[in-house]
Amino acid sequence: MPLVRANSFTDIDFTLRRQFKKDSFRPNQREIILAALAGHDVFVQAATSFGKSLCFQLPAVIDPGITIVVSPLLSLMMNQVEALRAAKVDARTLNGNTTMAERDYIHQDLATGHPLTRLLYVTPELCSGDFFRKKLKLLHEQKQLMRIVVDEAHCISEWGHDFRRDFKKLSWFRESFPNVPIMCLTATANNQVRQDILSTFGLDKKLGNFKMFATTAHRPNLHLEVRFTSDEANDRYDDFVTWLKGVYDRRAAADRKAELEAARERLENVPGIIYTISRDECESLAAALRTDGIGARPFHAKLSNHTKEETLARWIANEPGYDIIVATTAFGMGIDKENVRFVVHWRLPKSFEGYYQEAGRAGRDGKASYCFLYYSREDRDRICNMVTRDAPRDGSGNKQARAESLKRLVAYCEDTSGCRHTAICKYFGETQVPECDYACDWHKDPQGLKKRMSRGLASEEWISTQREEGAYDDYSYWSE
Known part of the structure; x- marks a missing residue:
């Protein structure tokens, strides 16, 4: 692992209450968060109402280092960053709407090799560029790259309903940082799409460091x-x-x-x-x-x-x-x-x-x-x-x-x-x-x-x- 991870005695319930102002976990959230904190690669397929974002946000608060979150939608990034900052979590985003002053701060923070930012939301297009990749390599060398999160992971698959070409290039993460855990999340993946996601990131149960969580699509209410x-x-x-x-x-x-x-x-x-x-x-x-x-x-x-x-x-x-x-x-x-x-x-x-x-x-x-x-x-x-x-x-x-x-x-x-x-x-x-x-x-x-x-x-x-x-x-x- 790139870092010494949070110890097994970490009180995730306390973090849930203190940082996220929630009284309890929804079904399966605890198990997913514990798997992430243990350093596993994780795949999560769950309905829209499940609360998938908490599954990577809470570990990012507990673990040292920085979590990179790849998302295809600006509105999603901006909404989550705003909510995290209201919860006093240092979260930021790099996208086409980021101001020059904020952009300069983020680049300087990453260049230190020991950033204060805990979650950085980025677009898949940004991850394709050499400039940003060099920043990530520095973080990895300094053992500060804690986790890669791919939200809306169905966009990786050409068989998905919303395929994005630059998502395919995210396989670079596993190739370049084989010891950095990857978490993929989606609400809409059939069997073909799910297999495309797993193969792109080399997520394999046979390797022993992978946990899959697939909940029902049933929304009885x-x-x-x-x-x-x-x-x-x-x-x-x-x-x-x-x-x-x-x-x-x-x-x-x-x-x-x-x-x-x-x-x-x-x-x-x-x-x-x-x-x-x-x-x-x-x-x-x-x-x-x-x-x-x-x-x-x-x-x-x-x-x-x-x-x-x-x-x-x-x-x-x-x-x-x-x-x-x-x-x-x-x-x-x-x-x-x-x-x-x-x-x-x-x-x-x-x-x-x-x-x-x-x-x-x-x-x-x-x-x-x-x-x-x-x-x-x-x-x-x-x-x-x-x-x-x-x-x-x-x-x-x-x-x-x-x-x-x-x-x-x-x-x-x-x-x-x-x-x-x-x-x-x-x-x-x-x-x-x-x-x-x-x-x-x-x-x-x-x-x-x-x-x-x-x-x-x-x-x-x-x-x-x-x-x-x-x-x-x-x-x-x-x-x-």
Whole structure:
């Protein structure tokens, strides 16, 4: 090992309470943290609500030296660094938004060979450059490079839903620092992706220094539902507003002190996320909801940093008028808000993994939450064209993998024969899959689900017309 590690008598419960202000560990967190403190390589696959970040943050506080955290998303890095610094942990990030003064401080800190920084969040692109690699080599020589953490590790695999070319180059860590422990974390890895992650970093149970932790994808507190519609009917909006007002009316009726009519006007305290595809729809949908007295705000890449930061902060703080975020799919990674009561997919996501990850941002506090997806065959065709059109031409992604993931998501949406929770667990390779306790549309009303699908989807005549017009030419796998 590069360093003398924390001794076995370290009180991790005390560190949890003192540094992270948490009373107890979630299931499996303790075992993962102890494995990391013992110097093992670790692979963690766990649902969005699991609390994966604590599994490397707490060991970084206890162990001497520096932990390098590779992450693909700036919002995730910035959110976690802010939370750590509020907990009085010296955490920093190097990315395109880092100020020159902060950048200079970090470089000088690393150049000492004995940095004060405990966690440094970086992009995979930065890790590809010689300048940063030389800094890491110095830290290793001084026995200060404690651990390499790869977050969103599924990005390594060309069979993953979000492959990034520079993630492949992270194999340099194991090649250059064979005695430095590596921790890989992901929420969305099927068997093929999981094997790619393990082989890239040389993680092998046969070597005796590797621990794998794979928890179930089952989220029993989430109610999963697919709502069938047609673009011609354009009925998503009325359906959603009716549902939301019904939720609020029930809450108000349960509170004897609440005035029902005033509650209808405010429609507060039902935090949620609506995911859609385009920035224009983010804006128009949020504006329409505000017109109906619902506190909704858009969130997308073209907004100013100030607007995004203010919107996010006020939404997390549950301020009136900031109840719902209407966002493109990049929103939400690493956002620490436990009381999101619903997640709505206004449009079909581009992948099964994307759907699962986004829906999983609901109910992180373990309380009942609602996830539904509006599905139309027009939407299916539109998204399929988009995936085909946007498939990388430079070899930086696997077109077949993307098509297969979307195909499996479509099959999930159109399946009226079984539990939604079971289908998700099977997709991620679980052999012993649970059924939910009436927490999906199939369990709640299997016959009604079939009727709703037949009523809601576009007619077969419409589909036939689309075939004749060549709409299916680029994705013949739909006919398999």
